[in-house]
Amino acid sequence: MSKPLLEVENLRVSFPTHSGRVEVVKGLSFTLGRERLGIVGESGSGKSMTGRSILKLIRKPGQVTADKLHFDGIDILAQSDRQMRDIRGARISMVMQDPKFSLNPVMNVGEQIAEALVTHQKLPRRDVQARVIDMLKAVRINDPERVAKLYPHEVSGGMGQRIMIAMMLIPEPELLIADEPTSALDVSVQAQVLDIIDDLVTRKGMGLILISHDLALVSRYCDRIIVMNAGRVVEECAAGQLENAQHPYTRGLLAAMPLINETRDELPVLDRTQWAGT
Amino acid sequence: MNAIELNNLDISYGDTQVVFDVNLSIPTGESFALVGESGSGKSTILRAIAGLAPNWTGAISVLGQPRTHHVDRAVSRQVQMVFQDPYGSLHPRKTIDAALSEPLAIHGIGNRGERVEAVLKSVGLDQRFRFRFPHQLSGGQRQRVAIARALMLEPKVLLLDEPTSALDVSVQAEILNLLKRLRREQNLTYLMVTHNLPVVSFLCDRLAVMRHGRVVEIADVSQLKSGQLNEPYSRELMAATEGT
Numbered sequence: 001m002s003k004p005l006l007e008v009e010n011l012r013v014s015f016p017t018h019s020g021r022v023e024v025v026k027g028l029s030f031t032l033g034r035e036r037l038g039i040v041g042e043s044g045s046g047k048s049m050t051g052r053s054i055l056k057l058i059r060k061p062g063q064v065t066a067d068k069l070h071f072d073g074i075d076i077l078a079q080s081d082r083q084m085r086d087i088r089g090a091r092i093s094m095v096m097q098d099p100k101f102s103l104n105p106v107m108n109v110g111e112q113i114a115e116a117l118v119t120h121q122k123l124p125r126r127d128v129q130a131r132v133i134d135m136l137k138a139v140r141i142n143d144p145e146r147v148a149k150l151y152p153h154e155v156s157g158g159m160g161q162r163i164m165i166a167m168m169l170i171p172e173p174e175l176l177i178a179d180e181p182t183s184a185l186d187v188s189v190q191a192q193v194l195d196i197i198d199d200l201v202t203r204k205g206m207g208l209i210l211i212s213h214d215l216a217l218v219s220r221y222c223d224r225i226i227v228m229n230a231g232r233v234v235e236e237c238a239a240g241q242l243e244n245a246q247h248p249y250t251r252g253l254l255a256a257m258p259l260i261n262e263t264r265d266e267l268p269v270l271d272r273t274q275w276a277g278t
Numbered sequence: 279m280n281a282i283e284l285n286n287l288d289i290s291y292g293d294t295q296v297v298f299d300v301n302l303s304i305p306t307g308e309s310f311a312l313v314g315e316s317g318s319g320k321s322t323i324l325r326a327i328a329g330l331a332p333n334w335t336g337a338i339s340v341l342g343q344p345r346t347h348h349v350d351r352a353v354s355r356q357v358q359m360v361f362q363d364p365y366g367s368l369h370p371r372k373t374i375d376a377a378l379s380e381p382l383a384i385h386g387i388g389n390r391g392e393r394v395e396a397v398l399k400s401v402g403l404d405q406r407f408r409f410r411f412p413h414q415l416s417g418g419q420r421q422r423v424a425i426a427r428a429l430m431l432e433p434k435v436l437l438l439d440e441p442t443s444a445l446d447v448s449v450q451a452e453i454l455n456l457l458k459r460l461r462r463e464q465n466l467t468y469l470m471v472t473h474n475l476p477v478v479s480f481l482c483d484r485l486a487v488m489r490h491g492r493v494v495e496i497a498d499v500s501q502l503k504s505g506q507l508n509e510p511y512s513r514e515l516m517a518a519t520e521g522t
Contacts, residue, residue, distance in 0.1 A: 042446040043417065157316065186315045187473050188518045213446050256451035258480035260519060261503040266458070267451035267480065 005175055005207045006032040006054065009068035013049045013231075016061050024049050026231040032175075036201065036208040038218035038239065041228035042253075047211045050228075051177045054209075055094055056084050072174065090120040093168040095197075097180040099160030103152040109136075109163050110148030116167045135166045139196050158189035162196065169200055175207040183212070194221050215242065215253055227253075279342050281306040281435050281467035282327060287336035289319070289326050296322050297334075298491045306341070306434070309461060309468040311478040313515065314488035320471045324437045327469070328359045341434060355385065358428035362440035364420035368412040374398075374423050375408045381430045393430065400463070401426045402456060418449035422456065429460070438470040442477065454480055475519045479503055487512045 013025040025046040030037070041047045053064045056076055069076045071092060079087065096102040104112055113132045117123070123131070136144035139162040152160060161181065168176060178197060182190040198221055201208045212218050218225055219242045227235040227250045235247040245251055252270040282304040289297035297319040304310045312320040325331035327338055329349040338345040340357055361367040368377055378394045387393070398408060401422045412420055421441065428436055441457065442450040458481060461468060472478060478485050479502055487495045487509065495509040507513055 042448060187475075188315050188515060191518050215447070253447055256448045258451075258454065258476040260476050260479050260505075260516070262476060262479040264480075266455050269452050269455065270448040 003073070004031040004033050005072055007068055007070045008032075008054070009066060011050065011053060011066040011069060012064070013046065013053050013058060014063050021063070024231050025053070028228075028231075028233060030226060030233075030236070032207050032209065034174075034205050034207050035224065036198075036210065036222040038222035038225040039209060039211045039228060040213065040215055040218050040225060040253075042213060044230075045228040046231040047228050048179050051094065051179050051209060051211050054177060055088055055092055057094075086120070089116060089168075089173070090171045091173050092175040092177065093171070093173040094177040094179060095161075095164055095168050095181045098184045099152070099157060099164050100184070102164060103160060105152055108149055108151050109155070113148075113163065113167045113170055117170045120171045131170060132166075135170045136163075138169075138200065139163070139166045140192070141166075158185050158193060161185060161189075161193050165193070165197060165200075169204075172204065173206065175209070176201060177209045177211070179211045180213070181210070182217070183214070190217070197221075215250075216257065279306055280304060280339075281308070281341055282310075282469060283337075283339045284323070284327075285337040285339075287323070287326065287334060287338060289322050289331055289334040291322075291331070291333065296491050297326075299336075300493050302486060302493070302496070304467060304469060306467055307465055308484065309470065309482045311482040311485040312469070312471045312488055313473060313475065313478060313485055315473065315515075318488040319491040320488050321439050324359060324439055324469065324471055328357065328437055329353065330359075351385065354433075355431045356433050357435045357437060358431060358433040359437040359439065360421075360424050360428050360441050363444050364417055364424050365412075365444070367424050368420055368427075370412055373409050373411055374415075377412075377423065378427055378430055381427065385431060387431075397426045397429055400429070400460065402452075416449075417445055418452055421445060421449075421453055425453075425456065425460070429464070432464075433466070435467045435469065438468055438472075440472055441470070443472070443474065450477075457481060475502065475516060487515065 009029045011025055011028040012023055014021040014023045028050055039047045039050060052058050058064050066077060110132050113135060114128050117128055117131060132148060133144045136147060141147050141159065141162060155163065181197065182193050185193060210218055210222055219239045222239045225237055225239050225242060226233050229249050235245055235250045237245060245254065255268045256270065258267060280303045284300050284302045287297060287300040288295060300323060312323060314320050322331055326334050332347040340353055345353060375394055378397060379390045382390045382393060394408065395405060398405060403419065403422050407415065442453050445453060454477065460466060470482060479499060482499055484498055485502060486493045489511050495507060495512050497507055501507055505516060507516060
């Protein structure tokens with residue numbers, strides 16, 4: 001593999017509280033090439049904070065420190081806000097959890113997607129329009145001309161999420177961070193949306209960080225998995241090796257999921273005292 | 279006697295009809311699941327039974343009694359609902375104690391302190407949570423409170439609207455175990471809406487698959503476990519679940 005796209009060493013994120021600063025990410029290190037990395041963990045494990053700190057989206061009083069946080073050779077932590085704006089969207093972009101709260105309600109879909117593009121590139125208006133329609137087709141929206149004129153409240157959740165993906169991918173970033181991209185969606189739509197992300201990521205040779213609490217889903221769509229608990233990595237393995245996970249936390253999460261042919265009378269529950277962090 | 283019986287039920291919101299000609303009978307003590315994608319009308323059926331979607335025609339009967347179109351005190355003593363989002367369903371400025379005592383006050387039931395203590399114990403919450411506010415609790419703890427509130431009036435039927443979909447898998451396991459234990463202890467009937475088939479497999483005896491406001495298939499959970507659902511749409515749902 002060539003030079004890694006993203007290098008993270010000893011990443012720490014902390015927030016002040018009444019009883020001193022609390023670290024929510026405690027010394028995370030990983031590297032990412034042009035591959036698909038999954039970050040799994042429960043609420044509060046620091047997985048979203050990791051995603052956000054890569055884009056430098058953590059505002060004061062939150063504090064991010066790292067020995068190294070390099071994206072394609074650029075030191076993210078040393079970038080000014082203005083410089084970050086050229087990176088966000090254009091080179092690294094992020095798909096959020098809920099399309100209902102992440103799309104602008106007073107702007108139609110086509111304009112929103114176009115905005116993402118023209119912020120980073122100067123293009124003639126006709127080309128912009130053509131790119132928007134192509135992108136909507138790429139996320140498998142039928143009748144893209146009609147959908148481009150709709151407002152976010154007029155589209156379904158699954159469609160809204162596809163629109164957000166279109167918006168994030170239209171500037172052709174090199175790294176896509178997807179933070180729970182499907183947890184607001186139905187099971188039947190989830191697979192469709194992830195297939196689209198997967199397809200586009202593979203075709204364009206991008207890097208993907210998929211953040212989710214769903215182990216099964218991550219193991220299906222990623223090459224490598226990091227399991228986080230209480231701000232630390234507890235396990236790192238290849239996606240196919242998840243069943244052979246060693247750490248009791250990972251095993252606990254796997255066992256807590258009901259199966260479609262469930263025969264257990266009671267589901268095993270995590271004994272939290274074992275990893276007591278927070 | 280059937281706990282819930284629906285005959286030729288059509289439900290509308292304004293001019294839009296969302297549920298078409300649903301017939302279901304759920305015997306007392308059964309745990310029944312409604313599955314299907316968003317917008318298939320499964321939550322609407324629960325809302326109609328609870329009296330929250332009054333615009334319906336057909337017949338709904340609860341424990342042998344025909345149901346009126348509106349919220350009804352006698353029915354709410356027997357049928358209680360648990361909502362999906364534990365963050366949205368508890369009043370943010372009422373303590374857990376106040377939230378749990380309110381149904382008792384409405385129905386003029388005394389001995390509130392002891393009842394609150396007993397219900398907290400049965401949902402596995404420590405007494406120290408009693409005088410806290412919802413924001414001081416985690417998602418799983420809040421869902422326990424929501425279930426406790428539904429149990430305050432000692433109902434016979436619980437309507438569960440996606441009770442675990444807002445929770446982490448490990449917390450989901452705790453809530454599912456709790457629901458299973460409560461049903462055994464208090465001999466409850468469950469009507470649960472979910473889109474998570476493994477949850478159905480764990481908690482339910484039968485299921486109905488819904489699409490576009492109609493029930494397309496009613497099956498036993500053993501059929502689900504062995505993958506022998508008949509309708510193509512049910513199979514599609516199963517495939518989507520197994521894939522992920």
